[in-house]
Amino acid sequence: xxxxxxxxxxxxxxARLWQRHAAMAQIGAIPGNGVDRAAFSAEDIRARRLLVSxxxxxxxxxxxxxxxxxxxxxxxxxxxALPVLSGSHMDSQPRGGRFDGIYGVLAALEALExxxxxxxKTRRSIELVAWSNEEGGRFQPCTMGSAVxxxxxxxxxxxxxxxxxxxxxxxxxxxxxxxxxxxxxRPFNMPAAAYIEAHIxxxxxxxxxxxxxxxxxxxxxxxxxxxEVFGKTDHAGTTxxxxxxxxxxxxxxxxxxxxEFTHDPQDITRFTVGRMLVTPNSPNSVASHVLFSVDVxxxxxATIVRLGEAVExxxxxxxxxxxxxxxxxxxxxxxIFDAAVVGTIERAANDLxxxxxxxxxxxxxxxxxxxxVCPTGMIFVPCEKGVSHNEAENASPEDLAAGARVLTAxxxxxxxx
Amino acid sequence: xxxxxxxxxxxxxxARLWQRHAAMAQIGAIPGNGVDRAAFSAEDIRARRLLVSxxxxxxxxxxxxxxxxxxxxxxxxxxxALPVLSGSHMDSQPRGGRFDGIYGVLAALEALExxxxxxxKTRRSIELVAWSNEEGGRFQPCTMGSAVxxxxxxxxxxxxxxxxxxxxxxxxxxxxxxxxxxxxxRPFNMPAAAYIEAHIxxxxxxxxxxxxxxxxxxxxxxxxxxxEVFGKTDHAGTTxxxxxxxxxxxxxxxxxxxxEFTHDPQDITRFTVGRMLVTPNSPNSVASHVLFSVDVxxxxxATIVRLGEAVExxxxxxxxxxxxxxxxxxxxxxxIFDAAVVGTIERAANDLxxxxxxxxxxxxxxxxxxxxVCPTGMIFVPCEKGVSHNEAENASPEDLAAGARVLTAxxxxxxxx
Numbered sequence: 114x115x116x117x118x119x120x121x122x123x124x125x126x127x128a129r130l131w132q133r134h135a136a137m138a139q140i141g142a143i144p145g146n147g148v149d150r151a152a153f154s155a156e157d158i159r160a161r162r163l164l165v166s167x168x169x170x171x172x173x174x175x176x177x178x179x180x181x182x183x184x185x186x187x188x189x190x191x192x193x194a195l196p197v198l199s200g201s202h203m204d205s206q207p208r209g210g211r212f213d214g215i216y217g218v219l220a221a222l223e224a225l226e227x228x229x230x231x232x233x234k235t236r237r238s239i240e241l242v243a244w245s246n247e248e249g250g251r252f253q254p255c256t257m258g259s260a261v262x263x264x265x266x267x268x269x270x271x272x273x274x275x276x277x278x279x280x281x282x283x284x285x286x287x288x289x290x291x292x293x294x295x296x297x298x299r300p301f302n303m304p305a306a307a308y309i310e311a312h313i314x315x316x317x318x319x320x321x322x323x324x325x326x327x328x329x330x331x332x333x334x335x336x337x338x339x340x341e342v343f344g345k346t347d348h349a350g351t352t353x354x355x356x357x358x359x360x361x362x363x364x365x366x367x368x369x370x371x372x373e374f375t376h377d378p379q380d381i382t383r384f385t386v387g388r389m390l391v392t393p394n395s396p397n398s399v400a401s402h403v404l405f406s407v408d409v410x411x412x413x414x415a416t417i418v419r420l421g422e423a424v425e426x427x428x429x430x431x432x433x434x435x436x437x438x439x440x441x442x443x444x445x446x447x448x449i450f451d452a453a454v455v456g457t458i459e460r461a462a463n464d465l466x467x468x469x470x471x472x473x474x475x476x477x478x479x480x481x482x483x484x485x486v487c488p489t490g491m492i493f494v495p496c497e498k499g500v501s502h503n504e505a506e507n508a509s510p511e512d513l514a515a516g517a518r519v520l521t522a523x524x525x526x527x528x529x530x
Numbered sequence: 531x532x533x534x535x536x537x538x539x540x541x542x543x544x545a546r547l548w549q550r551h552a553a554m555a556q557i558g559a560i561p562g563n564g565v566d567r568a569a570f571s572a573e574d575i576r577a578r579r580l581l582v583s584x585x586x587x588x589x590x591x592x593x594x595x596x597x598x599x600x601x602x603x604x605x606x607x608x609x610x611a612l613p614v615l616s617g618s619h620m621d622s623q624p625r626g627g628r629f630d631g632i633y634g635v636l637a638a639l640e641a642l643e644x645x646x647x648x649x650x651k652t653r654r655s656i657e658l659v660a661w662s663n664e665e666g667g668r669f670q671p672c673t674m675g676s677a678v679x680x681x682x683x684x685x686x687x688x689x690x691x692x693x694x695x696x697x698x699x700x701x702x703x704x705x706x707x708x709x710x711x712x713x714x715x716r717p718f719n720m721p722a723a724a725y726i727e728a729h730i731x732x733x734x735x736x737x738x739x740x741x742x743x744x745x746x747x748x749x750x751x752x753x754x755x756x757x758e759v760f761g762k763t764d765h766a767g768t769t770x771x772x773x774x775x776x777x778x779x780x781x782x783x784x785x786x787x788x789x790e791f792t793h794d795p796q797d798i799t800r801f802t803v804g805r806m807l808v809t810p811n812s813p814n815s816v817a818s819h820v821l822f823s824v825d826v827x828x829x830x831x832a833t834i835v836r837l838g839e840a841v842e843x844x845x846x847x848x849x850x851x852x853x854x855x856x857x858x859x860x861x862x863x864x865x866i867f868d869a870a871v872v873g874t875i876e877r878a879a880n881d882l883x884x885x886x887x888x889x890x891x892x893x894x895x896x897x898x899x900x901x902x903v904c905p906t907g908m909i910f911v912p913c914e915k916g917v918s919h920n921e922a923e924n925a926s927p928e929d930l931a932a933g934a935r936v937l938t939a940x941x942x943x944x945x946x947x
Contacts, residue, residue: 207810208763208818250812277811316768333767337813346625348919349802349825350750351733351892354794361803362789368782377771385766386778388813389806393624394694395667396754396805396823397894398919401625406813408766475768477814502765502815 114464117233118525122465124227125521127514133219134513136163137203138211147504148211151276152204152246152257153181153285158292160203160215164243165293167222171229173241177296180261180268181245181289184299187225189238189528195306196238197527198487199224199520202247202258202479209248210506212313212496216513218243220311220492224521235528237306244479245286251276252285253406254337254443259479263486264302277390307454307527308483311492311520313508315476317499325515326462326469327493331450332481333383333473334417337443338407340367340428343436346393346401361391361400363435368405370431375409375420382420383410383475406442412473414447448481454490454527461522467515476501492516492523531881534650535942539882541644542938544931550636551930553580554620555628564921565628568693569621569663569674570598570702575709577620577632581660582710584639588646590658594713597678597685598662598706601716604642606655606945612723613655614944615904616641616937619664619675619896626665627923629730629913633930635660637728641938652945654723661896662706668693669702670823671754671860676896680903681719694807724871724944725900728909728937730925732893734916742932743879743886744910748867749898750800750890751834754860755824757784757845760853763810763818778808778817780852785822787848792826792837799837800827800892823859829890831864865898871907871944878939884932893918909933909940 201217249255344360618634666672
């Protein structure tokens with residue numbers, strides 16, 4: 114590693130990085146050390162303002178695009194050179210943890226500050242990005258900000274989406290943008306030289322193998338569906354079961370059939386129904402309508418295609434006598450990361466003598482969309498027992514700092530290449 | 531029938547009765563001709579105020595007890611004689627109809643007005659009662675007002691119950707009571723000579739047999755349970771299914787097992803899961819907690835006991851590896867109505883030459899609790915295709931008027947006995 118790069122890496126401040134996690138964790142804090150920071154909520158806005166205040170303290174320019182993705186730039190010396198991007202997201206699951214997403218944002222900020230504190234000039238600009246609505250817990254689907262930024266989807270696709278309380282994304286997004294007047298408007302999909310996302314693993318592998326750094330090779334494929342079941346509401350005491358169209362009973366039959374169909378003796382297939390809304394949702398009324406989500410994932414393209422294509426016919430068959438409507442809401446093919454970026458991260462870890470291993474990602478990330486438009490990689494750090502999307506999510510200050518050092522070294526190499 | 535009683539029955543005004551249904555249906559109107567008038571809501575308060583305004587126009591005194599049950603009295607000549615009560619409820623299901631409950635209140639008011647217009651004196655007072663929260667759609671359990679009035683339960687049992695939005699019954703009840711300052715306070719469980727409740731059938735039998743009046747012989751037994759399933763929230767992409775405690779998957783298994791267990795080839799058993807709340811309810815988080823309702827009914831005591839007692843062990847077994855907690859929330863034994871009151875109603879129908887038949891009630895009613903403290907009966911009128919707890923619920927003005935005439939005649943006989 115170049116000596117000036119080593120100097121910048123040495124400026125990574127693990128204590129500051131940890132304190133910033135603690136400060137962010139107070140925004141939307143919930144019992145059990147967790148965080149509830151829904152996309153475009155008042156808490157999301159407070160997190161964005163805190164991030165901007167840290168950027169402004171260093172005089173880093175701040176930009177925002179029309180879906181609310183937030184950018185913080187440390188300018189390079191060559192205005193014609195494409196920038197290197199790094200970041201993740203600041204929204205959380207309804208009962209999320211203190212590290213998912215926010216770590217990649219704060220690690221990128223730490224890299225920018227360390228490089229700045231060392232007085233380094235880089236040929237390319239380095240830009241932090243905080244993607245909007247990665248979790249999709251409030252407004253579906255997930256990874257919305259990076260999907261729109263990279264042109265895979267458009268703002269119009271999502272502007273009328275509503276949360277469980279009936280609030281339109283249009284209004285929540287407008288409030289978010291209005292709360293950040295200092296962010297200069299930025300167009301979508303500005304060309305980039307590379308993108309690196311740091312993230313907690315959200316799985317048990319690094320901890321089990323006693324590694325500090327995961328060099329991520331790619332992301333498994335994913336299909337999301339909304340399944341709607343249309344029944345008929347009736348009095349629970351008087352209507353014989355043979356005359357009912359019970360949308361909840363039909364949903365139970367569909368979910369049981371899908372579980373059976375997706376059963377995988379090797380336990381590689383991930384199948385989840387995590388969201389269900391029942392109408393009218395009253396103990397003595399037969400349900401007239403149920404909406405539930407389907408999330409199915411597999412690293413192999415042929416398998417995920419087969420599983421995804423079976424959902425609709427299987428749901429229709431199992432849901433009789435109710436009518437069933439299946440709407441695909443997300444479709445991500447398995448993704449393989451850029452070999453050069455993966456190699457850069459691996460070299461940085463080796464140079465810094467941090468125990469590292471290559472592994473695929475079980476979770477989706479914004480890096481999946483960035484991989485379609487520029488060379489992309491990811492850095493994982495361990496999380497306790499692999500627990501994530503849970504208040505108990507935990508990571509050590511040392512591992513977070515090690516990840517930020519590897520990120521800083523990798524960004525410098527890419528920014529000066 | 532006595533001549534003066536005939537005169538009063540002739541004063542029953544079918545057009546006025548129908549118009550009052552239309553006026554009440556505007557309070558909480560929802561698309562498709564339905565009504566959403568939750569207990570202790572702003573709409574419930576408006577309905578109560580409208581009822582009180584009609585009572586006051588006739589100078590009938592108005593009273594309310596501490597759970598919000600509303601009473602309208604036409605005084606009798608003998609202050610020492612126990613009163614005769616008649617009524618039903620004004621709250622509705624979230625997607626309810628224009629006749630369920632409100633018919634029994636308006637029919638009783640029609641009887642009071644017809645008797646008053648005919649200038650009749652009765653020995654006993656006749657009192658209209660509008661029971662609070664019969665439906666239990668917002669605050670569980672149902673038939674709350676009559677359960678508390680008759681001493682089967684106490685206000686303290688329910689005061690801390692919360693609706694799906696987290697609002698406590700305590701606060702909603704206080705607002706309801708405060709909105710009716712003219713109602714004089716009334717103690718619970720004042721002795722009564724008899725109670726008659728008029729109601730739409732909510733089933734298909736009268737229509738099928740071309741009868742206008744159902745002389746109700748009793749009510750089938752009922753058990754309600756809340757089943758809570760405790761899992762562990764995890765990331766849907768990274769956690770192998772073998773390591774999960776998925777509360778929604780376990781709930782699906784429990785409901786499927788309960789459906790199988792309660793399956794009845796004769797289709798007499800009523801089994802319904804109508805309410806389900808999922809936490810955190812996000813597509814890519816494994817559910818950590820699910821609460822769902824169980825409603826099971828049967829006219830035979832031994833059968834309902836057997837079915838009810840099986841729910842908890844069966845849910846625990848089918849819900850593994852999640853922990854399961856089953857809380858009984860309602861327990862009504864099958865109920866047989868008083869032979870003298872049933873006979874009085876039958877005689878009234880015969881005297882008025884209205885086609886009538888005896889039948890049991892599939893639905894629960896406040897009459898079940900009143901039957902424990904005084905001689906009780908019910909009058910059913912047909913509803914279209916047996917549809918109830920549904921916006922499409924419908925009944926004819928002629929049938930509603932016929933029911934009010936039978937009610938008037940029966941109340942007069944009981945009030946002068």
